[in-house]
Amino acid sequence: MWKLLKNDLIIERSNKKNIIAILVVALFVFGLFSYEKLENSQKLIDEKGSESQSLSAALTKFQPPDAMDDGTGNELYYNLLQQKQYVVNQSMALKIDRPQLYLDTGLKLVEVRASAFELEDYEKVATNLPTKTENHLDAILYQFMDKAGIVVSQDSLSFFPFLLSVFMMLGSFWFIFISIFSSGILIEEFRHISLIKGYPVSFDKYVLAKSTSAMLIVLIFIAEIFACSLPFIYFYGVGDANYPVAIFDGSYKVITILEYIGIALIYMIFIAIFTILLSVILNVLLKNMYLTLFVQLLLFIAPSLFPALVSLVPFNPFNYMNFTNLLNGQSLDLAKPVGLELVHGLIYIGISIILMLAAVKLFFTTGKLKKV
Amino acid sequence: MRAYFKFEFIQFMFNKKNIAVYVILLFFACFYALKIAPAYDPIEKVDREEIEARFLTREDFLNNVVLDENTYPLTRFAAAIYPEWNEYDKQRLDALAAGDMKKYAEATFNWYVYSDNMIFRNGKDILYYNSRYYTAGNLYATEDGHYAYMYSASRFDGYAKGDSNLSINVFEERTALQTLQRLLHSYLPLILLISCILFAADIVLKDKKNPSLIKGFPISVWRSLLVKGGVALTGSILTVIPLAVGFVIIAIRNGIGDLNLPVPVFSYKTKAFTTISMGEYLFQNALLILFWFFMLISLLLLVSIIVKNEFANLVAGCVVVFAEYYYYVRGLGYVKDIHWYPSSYVQVGQIIAGYREYLNNSVALTLKNGLLVMAVCTVICLLLTFIISNHRRYKLL
Structure with missing residues (x-):
């Protein structure tokens, strides 16, 4: 087994595909950096500006009687007015650099907002306001920062905040990237079957060695992401590794950037193993690199094409492939809300990996290869 | 050469991957026509109740307002601008009640011009566009509303002056041709370009499987590459067939529309809209997409003969x-010459409608420049391919 792996790695070393993939990863990191740099550095202030505009637009949906002061007014209308006042306060606090004021008004804002969801006719203004989940995430973030005395920061270019945005971005693309990378994993072998048959090992062992070497290359990609981000320390400093991020992992929670990166890494490794094994199986079944890729991508987008699938089949590992959306609690905003839990995702992906390994072991033993 | 084209084309058509691409496109076309298109909910729709609610409230205000020296300035402002505004709303309501589409189009045109004038120039932070533009997180809601109102004004002006058959479906851009126009404005170009990449990615490298056979053909490398490019181009154009199924479904449900329907086109230079006919719009789109196909295929041929790796082809295309x-980044075109990058022209429909100029604050993102950039890139790629493939020592396989 060990010799086989070594043999594989020597073959992979000269594979142009790996070199290109490594270039792509580097391009991704540097490209994202230039994008972050182009983006306005006063992003928070702009966001607050647009928030207050959205609120004003929402207010225009009400009729004058709603604003009457004699008690017949509409509750939601008053709620929105209050929200607007707090948003403007927050934006002011950012401009005059009073982080504590920002947090205090933020706390009031999320409270008022939370009560708005229960009010009558809320659907009328729902698109103008953040969703319930977003508001909840904001709420616990403000509470946490207030308690721990952390100052709001708008810095997105120093090492750790930048890594955070890299991994958030990767959450959506990782599965696609790995499936493109691994879709042809066995196709080359099928072209030289006589060579493979000459190996003194069974086919399942051979496949395992092949997958392991692919996985090692994936680990090189991950290391490369860190390596490519290192130069930015020189220009923009390390940043705060303990800056809080609010997530949903079954319950609402605040974690640090470092923990977020940790979760992302675990997920990325699980997804990579899952995808490589899926590629192997689809390769043997379909014997075509592109068909493998199409099937994988269709499975990947199926939950977004048919959102009802998510609540119907919560154990579908493809619900968990986009871990950024998972951590944002997006499944809670579906028509039929489901709380997809982080740990469950790992368990489901893990079970799928074991099942696929068993399938490889059972069906791909020597002799079956002749059919290929 | 013709025999070789036939040979390649048959291989292309029986390639599992290509069949899969056509099948997936067919699936998406049907999915769109049956599920997404009926759920389309335009912001600028023909909504009698909305107009009536606005009209009655303002009418009520105008009837009761008392103007004297103590009146608040904003009240004075409202009393000054509402009469004309309400006049247009009343015309719209009357036209709807009478079922006179032509009159409705005319009144609506006036309404949009007046509204945009009031909101964008006179009423910043007092008056607002349709509240659906101000979605949570949209930093450019006012600009979006401004564009949409100018666009609608120009559109309804076209309806009023043209002689097409008008209906509510036409006003809400639901007919088949208008749906196609909206799709070209969003993600249809991306789908077509990606299909083209998938078609061209293996067209050269598939020969690796049977080198001894291919080497026996009495055709030079350069000529065979040209034929392969031609086959990929033909295949890319044939994507129209599965997509047409979706088009037919929408046409049966909502009507086909009319090739003379107006399509508003924005020009950044004059900061105003003019209209062209639907037929012209579609023709210009087809032209630019065709040039995109030329560019992508010649690029992938070049990458194929240099790197000789399918993964590299996919990456280069993507x-x-x-x-x-x-x-x-919004407004970047003002400071940077992004009109020299081919990738700025990916959103073909938006380029032709001038929306990209509006987004990028650039005068140069036009169809003409797009065709020029694509042509230059194609020529460079083909020239390099020609030089490399004719090199004495070069071997394709």
Whole structure:
């Protein structure tokens, strides 16, 4: 087994595909950096500006009687007015650099907002306001920062905040990237079957060695992401590794950037193993690199094409492939809300990996290869 | 050469991957026509109740307002601008009640011009566009509303002056041709370009499987590459067939529309809209997409003969198509010459409608420049391919 792996790695070393993939990863990191740099550095202030505009637009949906002061007014209308006042306060606090004021008004804002969801006719203004989940995430973030005395920061270019945005971005693309990378994993072998048959090992062992070497290359990609981000320390400093991020992992929670990166890494490794094994199986079944890729991508987008699938089949590992959306609690905003839990995702992906390994072991033993 | 084309084309058509691409496109076309298109909910729709609610409230205000020296300035402002505004709303309501589409189009045109004038120039932070533009997180809601109102004004002006058959479906851009127009404005170009990449990615490298056979053909490398490019181009154009199924479904449900329907086109130079006919709009789109196909195929041929790796082909194609996401920031065209990058022209429909000029504050993102950039890139790629493939020592396989 060990010799086989070594043999594989020597073959992979000269594979142009790996070199290109490594270039792509580097391009991704540097490209994202230039994008972050182009983006306005006063992003928070702009966001607050647009928030207050959205609120004003929402207010225009009400009729004058709603604003009457004699008690017949509409509750939601008053709620929105209050929200607007707090948003403007927050934006002011950012401009005059009073982080504590920002947090205090933020706390009031999320409270008022939370009560708005229960009010009558809320659907009328729902698109103008953040969703319930977003508001909840904001709420616990403000509470946490207030308690721990952390100052709001708008810095997105120093090492750790930048890594955070890299991994958030990767959450959506990782599965696609790995499936493109691994879709042809066995196709080359099928072209030289006589060579493979000459190996003194069974086919399942051979496949395992092949997958392991692919996985090692994936680990090189991950290391490369860190390596490519290192130069930015020189220009923009390390940043705060303990800056809080609010997530949903079954319950609402605040974690640090470092923990977020940790979760992302675990997920990325699980997804990579899952995808490589899926590629192997689809390769043997379909014997075509592109068909493998199409099937994988269709499975990947199926939950977004048919959102009802998510609540119907919560154990579908493809619900968990986009871990950024998972951590944002997006499944809670579906028509039929489901709380997809982080740990469950790992368990489901893990079970799928074991099942696929068993399938490889059972069906791909020597002799079956002749059919290929 | 003709025999070789036939040979390649048959291989292309029986390639599992290509069949799969056509099947997936067919699936998406049907999915769109049956599920997404009926759920389309335009912001600028023909909504009698909305108009009536606004009209009655303002009428009530105008009837009761008392203007004297103590009146608040904003009240004075409202009393000054509402009469004309309400006049247009009343015309719209009357036209709807009478079922006179022509009159409705005319009144609506006036309404949009007046509204945009009031909201954008006179009423910043007092008056607002349709509240659906101000979605949570949209930093440019006012600009979006401004564009949409100018666009609608120009559109309804076209309806009023043209002689097409008008209906509510036409006003809400639901007919088949208008749906196609909206799709060209959003993600249809991306789908077509990606299909083209998938078709061209293995067209050269599939020969690796049977080198001894291919080497026996009495055709030079350069000529065979040209034929392969031609086959990929033909295949890319044939994507129209599965997509047409979706078009037919929508046409049966909502009517086909009319090739003379007006399509508003924005020009950044004059900051105003003019209209062209639907037929012209579609023709211009087809032309630019065709040039995109030329460019992508020649690029992939070049990459194929240099790197000789299918993964590299996919990456190269995707980088060109998706590069815009990396440097796109609203208003960038004002400071940077992004009109020289081919990837700025990916959104074909938006280029022709002038929306990209509006987004990028650039005068140069036009169809003409797009065709020029594509042509130059194609020529460079083909020239390099020609030089390399004719090199004495070069071997394709």
